[in-house]
Amino acid sequence: MMKPLALSLTSLLALAACTTTETEVPVEVRIANATPAVTVTARGETMPVGTPNADAADDPAIWRNAANPAASLIVGTDKKAGLYVxxxxxxxxxxxxxxxxxxxxxxxxxxxxxxxxxxVVASDRNDVANAKLALFHLDSVTAKLTALGKVDAGKGEAYGICLYKAPEATYAFIVLKDGTINQVAIDASGATPTGRIVRSMKLGTQSEGCAVDDRTGILYVAEEDVGLWRFDARASGATTPTKIASADGKHLVMDAEGVAIAAIGEKDGYVLVSSQGDNAYVAYRLSDDAYVGRFRIVDGAIGGSEETDGIELMLGDFGPAYPGGLFIAQDGHNAAAAQNFKLLAWDDIARALGLPN
Incomplete structure (x- = not known):
């Protein structure tokens, strides 16, 4: 997570001119060069996590109640303590x-x-040398989580996690802090869960946020200081990534963090990335990787969000407040309270970006 900027932009630019080589472009200059972003406001927010005065809240996941959309649930991490529903x-x-x-x-x-x-699967880094997947069952009636157990996920520090429900199995992609991505076939059907690493992929530097499009079998991963990549998510697929966007300080400002997918129809939609370096969110079209637009969450009836780590998005009916879909962003600066998650209507985001309904 980046620290708040304490100097004025003028001072930072002057400092950059004195200290920067041709190959070193400070983040403050990249922020100044970022493409303008439209603004939206949140319609709701969660209670703060229990760990105060710390970088604690991190990543959300959404369960949609098809029978009663307004009764849907959110699972969020306090990375110092555990899981909230x-x-x-x-x-x-x-x-x-x-x-x-x-x-x-x-x-x-x-x-x-x-x-x-x-x-529910979380990236477990209680042992920073040995990554694990922590598995849980979410009871949709009581909204309670039950721990199922842990499975090994490779050597290194666990960081990002995303699931892929393929026809033959359910897979977890665990992104290790060094950019290694292990694809783990998981089985929670018995009394004790099991997992098996079926293949590994690699990005060059620290990576975290990821999301899988179950419809198309494509994995999206954010390499924090480099950009957004896509992989073939199939266990038999190639392991070579394709870059979608660079963290060049224009559309996407490093750190590139959370990743989420707006799935429309059989294969259309958008992939969204948290542009943490300038408190924005960037959308790219799935069909051709084209840049679509940028937005920020600003103060309204609910406070805005800054320095966002994890994001999540699901389209569909979530009740009167979120009739077209729900977008959730971790808020790294929640006024005087501990960190929390901001809730936005996809309709508001799409309207601000000029996207078709």
Whole structure:
């Protein structure tokens, strides 16, 4: 997470002119050169996480209640302490002490203890030398989490996580802090979960945020100081990445952090990335990787968001406040309170960016 800028932009530019070589462009200059962003306001927010005065809240995941969309749930990490479950009203429904879990994702309709349920998986870095996946079951009626166990996910510090529900199996992509990405086939159907690394991929430097488009079998990963990449998510696919966008200080300002997908129809939509370096969010079109636009979350009836790590997005009906979809952003500066998550209507974002409904 980047630190707040304490100097004026004029002072920073003057300092950069005195100290910068041709190959070193300070982040303050890249922020100054960033493409203008439209603004939106949040319609809701969660209660703050329990760890105060720290970089604690990190990554959200969404479960949509198809029968009663307004009763949908959010799972969010306090990476110093564990997992929270929130309602769309932002109130805490559950907290599970899971230690240092960094990112989180979930899938519905996965075999859990012998029946279809909601599988929640978090990147567990309680042991920084040995990455693990921590698995949980989310009860949609009680909004309670139950720990299922942990599986090994490779050597190194666990960082990002995203799930892929493929026809043959459910996979977790765990992004290690050094840019290694392990694809783990997970099985939570029995009394004790199991996992098996089926292949590995690599980006050159620190990476974290990721998301998988289950429709197309494409994995998107943010390499923090480099840009946004896509991989073939299929276990039999190639491991060579394709760059979608560079963190060049124009559209995307490093750090590139959270990644989320707006799935429209059978294969259309957008991939969104947290441009943490200038408190913005960037959208690219899935069909051709084209830049679509940038937005910021500013103060309104609900406070804005800054220095966002994790984001999540799901289209569809989430009740009267979020009729077209729900976007969630971690807020790194939540006024005088501990960090939390801001909730936005996709309709507001799409309208601000001029996207078709």
């Amino acid at each position: 929130y309602g769309l009203d932002g109130k805490t429904r559950d907290f599970l002490d899971a230690g240092r879990v960094n990112n989180v994702d979930l899938r519905d309709g996965v075999a859990v203890n012998g029946q279809a349920g909601i599988l």
